[in-house]
Amino acid sequence: MDDSDAAVMRAACGDTPARFAQVFERHHDAVWAYLARAWGPEVADDLAGEVFVAAFARRHHFDPMKGELRPWLFGIATNLARGRARTAGRASRAVQRLRGRAPVDVPAVELVDDAAELGQRASQLRSAIARLRPEERELLVLYAWEELDYAGIAQALGIPIGTVRSRISRLRARLREMAADAGGPPDPDPARPRRITASGETL
Template sequence: MTELETAPRAPEHFTAVFDRHYRDIYAYVARRLGPDLAEDVASETFLTAFDRRQSYDPARGDARPWLFGIASNLVARHVRAESRRYKALARAGGREPRETEFHADAIAGRLDAAAVRGRLATALAGLPEPVRAVLLLVAWAGLSQQEAAEALGIPAGTARSRLHRARQEMRQALGAEIEMDE
């Protein structure tokens, strides 16, 4: 029995779905929209999923791609804020906002990344949202191409071509400084 099969008949079972996937959804949304919106959008993802739980097809199995699809749709509503964030990062030369600078543990790892972060933010801001959504579901949420396609409700071939396009544009924007796995 899949994790959502019993949820329509017994809503209290939805708690297990929330417990299993909330952190991943929150982390993905935080990376897309920033920490200020992440909790609200992640919570809205689960409210939407709860409201739509009876329409979930148990044959799909794992609810993870379905939840990331809901989250991606909600993120798309906030795409202007996301674009502003990438543009601000690009203008700041890749420097993170001050509120995160006090984390001494992270500073060493950020030194190398800071050199390319501004260009990365600019390149991400320049991608059309459908292309960016596939890339970030794969890169940040850890979904496979197939799962990203399911999450976005698009054919697998479309997800594959969008991911290929996104990777090409990232390589071009960043030059030879990074290697992205195909």
């Protein structure tokens, strides 16, 4: 029996909707972890179940020709989390506006410190990540921590793959800039963009 995600989804869309339980068994923990990294464990506890209820309701919309199942589930999770953030954030932002401050939405996720060998650089990056906007953090989680490829990220966020590329490029540049602003040694990335003249001379 074909036991692939696509086959399970086909069965769930047909005469055996109970097969969708297999989707839960396979992907629940990954969806929970994604939500936890992006928005915090409390959000994950609240929403991971809703993701699968929503996915079951929308199972006919999954098209295996357009991508894999997990990014599709991440996309549903992203939309649900954004909706929750909208609701939860309105009151706090209203107060912040009254105080004349820019709204800040920092997910309640603390970065682990098992990268201590990175030292000050890690501290700078942690500081930079904490200051990312929510949509930037979504992107960071998907590409750096969930390690989706560009197509998967595009599927999860509902944006063209070219947009994924440009946003990741901007995100890297922004992280470098913010990390540099935090002080410390210069960016050690050897692939830092460099300019080369038409004659091939590296500046």
